[in-house]
Amino acid sequence: MSRSRTTDRNPIPSVWTREQRRTDQPALSRDAIVREAIAMLDADGIEALSMRKLGARLNAGATSLYRHVATKDELMELAVDEVAAEIHVPPADSPDWRAAVTEAAGSFRTTALRHPWLTLVLGQAGLAYLGPNYMSFSERLAALFTAAGFPEPSRAIDAVFSYVIGMSTTEAAWLTTVARSGESETEFVARLLPTAQQVSAGYDHLAAAGPETSAQAADPAKLRDDKFAYGLEVVLDGLALRLPT
Amino acid sequence: MSRSRTTDRNPIPSVWTREQRRTDQPALSRDAIVREAIAMLDADGIEALSMRKLGARLNAGATSLYRHVATKDELMELAVDEVAAEIHVPPADSPDWRAAVTEAAGSFRTTALRHPWLTLVLGQAGLAYLGPNYMSFSERLAALFTAAGFPEPSRAIDAVFSYVIGMSTTEAAWLTTVARSGESETEFVARLLPTAQQVSAGYDHLAAAGPETSAQAADPAKLRDDKFAYGLEVVLDGLALRLPT
DNA sequence: CTGTGATGCGAACACTGTACGCAGAGCGGA
DNA sequence: TCCGCTCTGCGTACAGTGTTCGCATCACAG
Numbered sequence: 097m098s099r100s101r102t103t104d105r106n107p108i109p110s111v112w113t114r115e116q117r118r119t120d121q122p123a124l125s126r127d128a129i130v131r132e133a134i135a136m137l138d139a140d141g142i143e144a145l146s147m148r149k150l151g152a153r154l155n156a157g158a159t160s161l162y163r164h165v166a167t168k169d170e171l172m173e174l175a176v177d178e179v180a181a182e183i184h185v186p187p188a189d190s191p192d193w194r195a196a197v198t199e200a201a202g203s204f205r206t207t208a209l210r211h212p213w214l215t216l217v218l219g220q221a222g223l224a225y226l227g228p229n230y231m232s233f234s235e236r237l238a239a240l241f242t243a244a245g246f247p248e249p250s251r252a253i254d255a256v257f258s259y260v261i262g263m264s265t266t267e268a269a270w271l272t273t274v275a276r277s278g279e280s281e282t283e284f285v286a287r288l289l290p291t292a293q294q295v296s297a298g299y300d301h302l303a304a305a306g307p308e309t310s311a312q313a314a315d316p317a318k319l320r321d322d323k324f325a326y327g328l329e330v331v332l333d334g335l336a337l338r339l340p341t
Numbered sequence: 342m343s344r345s346r347t348t349d350r351n352p353i354p355s356v357w358t359r360e361q362r363r364t365d366q367p368a369l370s371r372d373a374i375v376r377e378a379i380a381m382l383d384a385d386g387i388e389a390l391s392m393r394k395l396g397a398r399l400n401a402g403a404t405s406l407y408r409h410v411a412t413k414d415e416l417m418e419l420a421v422d423e424v425a426a427e428i429h430v431p432p433a434d435s436p437d438w439r440a441a442v443t444e445a446a447g448s449f450r451t452t453a454l455r456h457p458w459l460t461l462v463l464g465q466a467g468l469a470y471l472g473p474n475y476m477s478f479s480e481r482l483a484a485l486f487t488a489a490g491f492p493e494p495s496r497a498i499d500a501v502f503s504y505v506i507g508m509s510t511t512e513a514a515w516l517t518t519v520a521r522s523g524e525s526e527t528e529f530v531a532r533l534l535p536t537a538q539q540v541s542a543g544y545d546h547l548a549a550a551g552p553e554t555s556a557q558a559a560d561p562a563k564l565r566d567d568k569f570a571y572g573l574e575v576v577l578d579g580l581a582l583r584l585p586t
Numbered sequence: 587c588t589g590t591g592a593t594g595c596g597a598a599c600a601c602t603g604t605a606c607g608c609a610g611a612g613c614g615g616a
Numbered sequence: 617t618c619c620g621c622t623c624t625g626c627g628t629a630c631a632g633t634g635t636t637c638g639c640a641t642c643a644c645a646g
Binding site for chain 4: 391392393403404407412413
């Protein structure tokens with residue numbers, strides 16, 4: 097307190113030495129926080145996101161974030177809703193409802209695979225996702241299925257998207273473990289193949305039914321695409337039977 | 342060290358005062374640890390399980406557990422496999438494949454709802470669940486679908502169980518938030534209803550398509566049962582079309 | 587009686603989410 | 617020019633986490 101200003105220990109706190117508020121990252125705002133959180137989640141996975149690390153990336157202290165976000169759970173909720181905006185749902189007056197639903201389902205899947213933490217968070221809270229983007233996603237789905245002529249659109253939506261969520265969750269988990277290995281998916285599959293064959297050797301039907309032949313393992317991404325498309329066709333066929341002629 | 346034994350400070354460590362190893366909980370074993378972990382997970386949810394609390398419930402220190410289990414993740418893996426034994430899959434020679442698959446799907450669902458943390462853990466790791474019970478579950482599924490005559494049983498299994506997993510995940514998340522409220526599901530729904538109607542009022546098709554009418558909200562558990570059954574029928578219908586006649 | 591290997595555990599480390607209270611900045615009014 | 621007043625950032629602290637390490641204790645083999 098009585099220390100003379102000029103002999104103060106370095107660094108001297110002063111208006112001139114104090115870092116100017118960065119203009120490219122003008123301030124700590126809720127939007128900036130959510131954006132950076134999504135970037136970290138995408139890059140390093142869900143368990144790598146901590147309030148301290150997030151604060152550091154924004155040139156801020158950890159506790160500063162709590163001025164704009166009540167809690168970490170709320171931050172995750174905001175991140176989910178932000179990402180929900182990426183899901184594309186065709187307009188309700190699309191001529192071909194099957195193509196339109198296929199598009200919406202595929203868009204959900206690619207979004208979930210682009211942000212592999214999405215399904216995890218969705219499975220954790222379930223409710224309370226009443227964010228505007230998620231609501232408008234649901235609304236556009238309802239419009240699409242209603243226009244398609246389903247007498248109970250919400251049941252049809254639940255059927256299709258339970259499938260989509262289940263498949264996307266499984267795929268996202270798989271991609272996460274692949275990413276953790278540091279290898280490409282093809283490399284990882286190749287390294288895993290002998291183990292998989294060995295462990296399933298003791299199970300007759302698994303060995304016979306398994307798709308783990310080396311021929312198919314060459315392009316695992318395409319295999320996943322086909323598998324998703326196949327199941328979706330199954331569900332849509334079943335749904336088509338319930339459409340009033 | 343040089344302290345005389347009779348004047349040692351209380352409590353005197355002695356063979357006689359030392360607690361006899363409890364016979365009803367004879368020792369710390371891997372099985373006992375997994376069993377107790379499952380009990381805690383079922384009772385208090387996934388975030389309530391910590392190694393220290395688990396140790397305390399077993400009259401043991403937290404770090405003692407690491408003699409029998411390499412890591413907490415491995416413990417969760419063991420818990421998943423233990424619980425996978427509860428899933429019932431009818432024998433492959435069942436006369437009615439639809440009834441058999443419906444039984445297996447329903448058994449998976451009830452197991453997932455009895456242990457609401459199951460879907461969470463499954464979505465987190467995806468791979469690496471090569472435990473004996475989970476493998477035998479998959480094997481019996483493969484046997485069932487093969488016997489039913491599906492040319493690509495693994496694709497059919499993926500289609501059905503992606504749906505089952507997706508629906509179960511959503512339901513488990515819902516039940517978890519209900520449980521956290523301390524109310525019964527019916528009470529919770531009743532309290533939530535005005536909010537749900539208000540928020541969906543701004544969305545035309547959601548308001549029209551939503552099942553949130555007070556009449557149906559009387560028995561939400563039955564509503565969930567019906568919804569699950571409906572979607573499952575849809576998937577099975579679609580699958581039946583692919584069965585060689 | 588003497589190792590010897592398995593088992594339990596207290597202390598410690600590097601983290602986590604978050605509550606609290608202080609410091610300073612910007613600003614409207616006297 | 618100064619006084620409050622609100623808003624924002626942050627250092628400190630607390631209770632809790634998973635896990636490592638080294639020491640003490642035990643049952644049992646030689």
